[in-house]
Amino acid sequence: MEKAVDERNRLNDLSNKQWLRETKSFWMSKAPPRDELKRQHPATFSEYDIERLLRLFTKPGQTVLDPFVGVGSTLIACLRTGRRAIGIELVPRWHEIAQQRLAAESGDGIPEQISLLHGDASAELAEMESESIDFVVTSPPYWSILNKASEKVGAERTSRGLPTNYSDDGQNLGNIEDYGEFLTKLGEIFGQCTRVLRSRQYMAVIVSDFRHGPRYYLYHADLAREIEQRGMVLKGVTALLQDSKNLYAYGIPYAFVPNIHHQQIIILQKPESA
Numbered sequence: 339m340e341k342a343v344d345e346r347n348r349l350n351d352l353s354n355k356q357w358l359r360e361t362k363s364f365w366m367s368k369a370p371p372r373d374e375l376k377r378q379h380p381a382t383f384s385e386y387d388i389e390r391l392l393r394l395f396t397k398p399g400q401t402v403l404d405p406f407v408g409v410g411s412t413l414i415a416c417l418r419t420g421r422r423a424i425g426i427e428l429v430p431r432w433h434e435i436a437q438q439r440l441a442a443e444s445g446d447g448i449p450e451q452i453s454l455l456h457g458d459a460s461a462e463l464a465e466m467e468s469e470s471i472d473f474v475v476t477s478p479p480y481w482s483i484l485n486k487a488s489e490k491v492g493a494e495r496t497s498r499g500l501p502t503n504y505s506d507d508g509q510n511l512g513n514i515e516d517y518g519e520f521l522t523k524l525g526e527i528f529g530q531c532t533r534v535l536r537s538r539q540y541m542a543v544i545v546s547d548f549r550h551g552p553r554y555y556l557y558h559a560d561l562a563r564e565i566e567q568r569g570m571v572l573k574g575v576t577a578l579l580q581d582s583k584n585l586y587a588y589g590i591p592y593a594f595v596p597n598i599h600h601q602q603i604i605i606l607q608k609p610e611s612a
């Protein structure tokens with residue numbers, strides 16, 4: 339039998355042995371089948387993976403923030419694990435789907451411990467109290483890469499009548515054309531997340547590196563640096579392996595072009611003094 343929670347453990351409710359397993363620098367992503375509503379959104383993450391992060395970085399009853407909540411996967415994971423949550427989403431369509439998914443999950447509307455805000459993350463965060471959040475977990479846009487996605491991947495969604503990007507409006511970070519400008523704007527939002535996070539608590543940001551034109555972009559490293567400049571300390575990067583994605587013969591037989599079948603979970607902590 340696993341030992342009970344160590345009395346010195348202020349972070350989570352795992353036994354030391356359970357915690358040890360989660361320190362491995364790669365995790366196999368485990369995704370539940372996506373229902374019709376979730377499938378509408380072009381870039382969701384797995385509730386199971388988020389539940390695992392919640393168990394590692396929070397205790398039940400604590401408050402979790404996702405500033406780019408999409409169709410609400412983080413909120414559903416919080417509901418399942420007994421965490422309170424705040425989610426922010428800019429695009430009305432995704433916000434509405436998040437509401438529907440939450441209502442279906444709870445069977446009784448949106449539960450009082452979940453707050454789903456509709457608006458721009460920067461504006462909504464400005465209204466939030468400093469040091470009021472126990473854990474930030476999110477997946478931001480990957481630059482404007484969805485607008486540039488390979489025709490092959492885009493065509494598959496288009497043929498099923500599904501959107502290939504988040505929205506066309508200018509406030510959506512996924513529509514900023516310049517990579518440097520995108521990183522700065524995103525960094526500013528994570529700066530606001532740092533302010534609302536309690537000292538010594540953690541932030542987990544799930545992103546994937548990507549290719550564009552002739553180049554490979556180390557997005558996870560670029561973003562980690564931006565967030566560190568706003569007061570967080572980088573503690574580790576866990577590779578999240580996705581072993582069931584389609585393989586495309588992009589460059590064969592002329593050139594090496596990788597199929598990127600993993601994401602990176604960037605893990606940062608807010609120091610006492612930030």
Ligand SMILES: C[S@@+](CC[C@H](N)C(=O)[O-])C[C@H]1O[C@@H](n2cnc3c(N)ncnc32)[C@H](O)[C@@H]1O
Binds near residue numbers: 382411477
């Ligand atoms: C990678 S998706 C997140 C998907 C989410 N993890 C899920 O499973 O549904 C990023 C989301 O950020 C939203 N977004 C982009 N710019 C935003 C902004 N300025 N404020 C709030 N949300 C924004 C996009 O509309 C998109 O839904």
